[in-house]
Amino acid sequence: MRRRIIMSMLAGVTLVASTLLGASPATAAPPAEFGTDWHDPLTAAPPVTKPAGKACEVTVAEARFRDFTPYTGTYAPPRGCGDRWSKVVLRLDGEVKGRQYDRLGYLHIGGVEVFRTSTPQPSPDGIEWSVEKDVTRYSDTFKGGHDVEMLIGNVVDDTYTGIIDVKVTLTFYAADKHVTDKHGTDKPTATPDRVLTLQDGTLSTPRNSERIVAEVYATGSGGGCEEYWYMTVPDAAPYSCKADNGPYREVQIKVDGQLAGIAAPFPTVWTGGWSNPFLWYVVPGPRAFDIKPVQYDLTPFAGLLNDGRPHRIDVSVVGVPEGQSGWSAPVNVLVWQDAKSRHVTGKLTGHKAGDLANSSTYTPGSEHRLDTEAGHRLTVSGYVDTSHGRVTTTVSRALANTSVHRWTDGENTDALKATWTDDETITVDGRGPAKATRTDRTYSMDGTTTLGAGDRLRTLLSLGDRAAVVETRGGRRTAWSRLDDTYAGDATYTANVPRDQRHAVGTTSERYRLYGSGGCYDRSLVTVQGTLTEDRDRC
Numbered sequence: 001m002r003r004r005i006i007m008s009m010l011a012g013v014t015l016v017a018s019t020l021l022g023a024s025p026a027t028a029a030p031p032a033e034f035g036t037d038w039h040d041p042l043t044a045a046p047p048v049t050k051p052a053g054k055a056c057e058v059t060v061a062e063a064r065f066r067d068f069t070p071y072t073g074t075y076a077p078p079r080g081c082g083d084r085w086s087k088v089v090l091r092l093d094g095e096v097k098g099r100q101y102d103r104l105g106y107l108h109i110g111g112v113e114v115f116r117t118s119t120p121q122p123s124p125d126g127i128e129w130s131v132e133k134d135v136t137r138y139s140d141t142f143k144g145g146h147d148v149e150m151l152i153g154n155v156v157d158d159t160y161t162g163i164i165d166v167k168v169t170l171t172f173y174a175a176d177k178h179v180t181d182k183h184g185t186d187k188p189t190a191t192p193d194r195v196l197t198l199q200d201g202t203l204s205t206p207r208n209s210e211r212i213v214a215e216v217y218a219t220g221s222g223g224g225c226e227e228y229w230y231m232t233v234p235d236a237a238p239y240s241c242k243a244d245n246g247p248y249r250e251v252q253i254k255v256d257g258q259l260a261g262i263a264a265p266f267p268t269v270w271t272g273g274w275s276n277p278f279l280w281y282v283v284p285g286p287r288a289f290d291i292k293p294v295q296y297d298l299t300p301f302a303g304l305l306n307d308g309r310p311h312r313i314d315v316s317v318v319g320v321p322e323g324q325s326g327w328s329a330p331v332n333v334l335v336w337q338d339a340k341s342r343h344v345t346g347k348l349t350g351h352k353a354g355d356l357a358n359s360s361t362y363t364p365g366s367e368h369r370l371d372t373e374a375g376h377r378l379t380v381s382g383y384v385d386t387s388h389g390r391v392t393t394t395v396s397r398a399l400a401n402t403s404v405h406r407w408t409d410g411e412n413t414d415a416l417k418a419t420w421t422d423d424e425t426i427t428v429d430g431r432g433p434a435k436a437t438r439t440d441r442t443y444s445m446d447g448t449t450t451l452g453a454g455d456r457l458r459t460l461l462s463l464g465d466r467a468a469v470v471e472t473r474g475g476r477r478t479a480w481s482r483l484d485d486t487y488a489g490d491a492t493y494t495a496n497v498p499r500d501q502r503h504a505v506g507t508t509s510e511r512y513r514l515y516g517s518g519g520c521y522d523r524s525l526v527t528v529q530g531t532l533t534e535d536r537d538r539c
Helices: 136-142 226-232 301-306
Strands: 055-065 071-074 085-096 104-109 112-118 127-135 146-152 164-174 194-197 208-216 250-255 259-263 294-297 311-319 329-337 343-352 357-363 367-385 389-408 413-427 433-449 456-473 476-494 507-516 517-530 531-538
Touching: 055 071, 055 104, 055 146, 085 112, 085 136, 104 136, 112 136, 136 194, 136 250, 136 301, 146 164, 164 476, 208 250, 208 301, 226 413, 250 301, 259 343, 259 367, 294 301, 301 343, 301 367, 301 389
Parallel strands: none
Antiparallel strands: 055 164, 071 146, 085 127, 085 164, 104 112, 104 146, 194 329, 208 294, 208 329, 250 259, 250 311, 343 367, 357 367, 367 389, 389 413, 413 433, 433 456, 456 476, 476 507, 507 517, 517 531
16 A cells, blocks of 8 residues: 655654554454454554665664563664764564563663553464654764663563563664755754763753753553553542542653643553453554653753752652552653853743642542543743853743543443643744744543443543644744544453453554644554454545
8 A cells, every 4th residue: 555654844843753563554354353363553653754875773672571670781883874863763573472461661771761662462373563763862872882771571470471572673874964054054953962861860961051851751550540540539439549639640840849841641541451452452542652751841941950060850740649659750851052152051030830720529429420620831931141142942831631530330331531731832032033832732532431231341432642733933834733643442342251252342443644834644544353444545
């Protein structure tokens, strides 16, 4: 099937895309119910585009995960592709067979988290899958030799037999000759000059840093209730997963104790989610296999961070009950330096944090109901004095969450309809007209699980991952993009019986649309009983 791939820098933001590359996209007639094998996992998301020219591949890790022992090894930069790359692409190839839960994994190179993922649940006959990710922004890390650590924590015994076999490579695409503008000066690059990690919870930036961005791979997981944080309820409500203040979660970052950034965590549904693995055997939920970090532009704090002293950086998740585990939040810090300055000075000039609103109202009855409304706002502003003049950065972010959770006694019916919004505007004002990038993110979840007669468990679920990005200069639009990744599933099986007696049926679909000033991509998939019945390109 012809596939049209148009991916580029849209609206000043790289929309990093990854895809799971399964078997041939040829479709087939589905069986009456799930059998012992099904189509390898795949998504409708576009593959990472790769430039023409010389490429060098480095194997980073090869491991068979059967327990919680990390893989350790060493990384050395590629030979023959120089130390400047137009793109670096990470690829994971995996295999698993038998019976196994979904598992969460990470890959660290030199302490930098470059990849976070979860795994599909296998068929008895076995599956293969692959994930690609653009990791060009970590080029600074890849220029030197480092220790490697990778872990996909797993349990293998007489019941759960699936050993997770993976190989991870990096492919480096050599850059063209040094690129300059029409005046012969270096073009600014989107790739950071430095990639830093925290040392004992502190950050020391180069003194000539002119832009600083923190990224946090925040995931609620680990098998406890925080894996399903969006369905937790206050103590007064009779439900199996509790949280003092209900389901609202917010990932915060602080600099020396001062709130510096807020973000809505993406409500990831793993491949065992909603009590129904038949929803996810072929098409996973959005981001499940390529977990994207939340990002915070800390440039307003650059004047403080550049003073040569270590500064405390704290990341926390609002709403998690005190003392309860279940969240992981590793931090990378991306830094762009002013090559013509030894010390970039500056000052935080504005800081306005709204009150965090969080209300969960429980209504008892034959159908229990929890209504949640929550939100938060933060605006920070600061300047840096660079070799090319004073540059003022203002970051404004507004979060909101509404949800309605309904369930019956015994949770035989359990339903949630929820929406999260995370709207952010970054304005940079220096020489020339001010530049602004506005990103409006919307995440949605609408699902119901019902356990009916004969222990037939049915789940209907839709998920949405949407973003609208507009870039302006001097008030005039210069670029724009729209992302709409929508998943829908309906699956039924007999619970509390051996696997071969479940008589499972299920239809799943995904449509991934990305369009704007950079082009158009639109692909949809449909599966029935684990068979791919539609693979359509609409652009």
